[in-house]
Amino acid sequence: MADNRTSIQRHLNMAAIRSVSTKPELKLRHALWHSGFRYRVNDKRLPGKPDIVLPKYRTTIFVHGCFWHGHNGCKYASIPKTNTDFWTEKITRNRQRDQDVWRQLEAKGWSVIIVWECELKKDQLQDTIDKVSLTIRNNGKVLQQTRDTRNKARLQYHAERLQQRQREQQLNIELRQKFPH
């Protein structure tokens, strides 16, 4: 038992150290920066303190460790054979928290991109960066379309208001001409 607890503690300590800024996350950040994306890091003002925040695209990115966040079907996410219940419960709780955060961010109008650490390994890195860049740009386009639609609606509203006022003025003039006191 003492042995088990030590190994759990060791695992948890490793996680604490890793949670600062992982190497795979840095690789992704640098690649995005070189592609011209500008971002904030670990923004505390947003739910879940996203790893990367791109305000211009209203997009957040989380780089998730496959084990800690329970990457479905991933070989790096297998639950240890010892203390299985402990790990299963812990990972399940992490996944629930991730989903809560995701929902909160979407409710505030932010898009969420999840990047798994296994997707940042050498052989997949470029693919992942391409995919993420594309998603960010698409989010930007959708955002712009929404803004355009809203602007068009606002312009149309003002144009209609103006017409209405002109019609009323015209009517007043006509009334005054017909009934000058």
Ligand SMILES: [Zn+2]
């Ligand atoms: Zn994975």
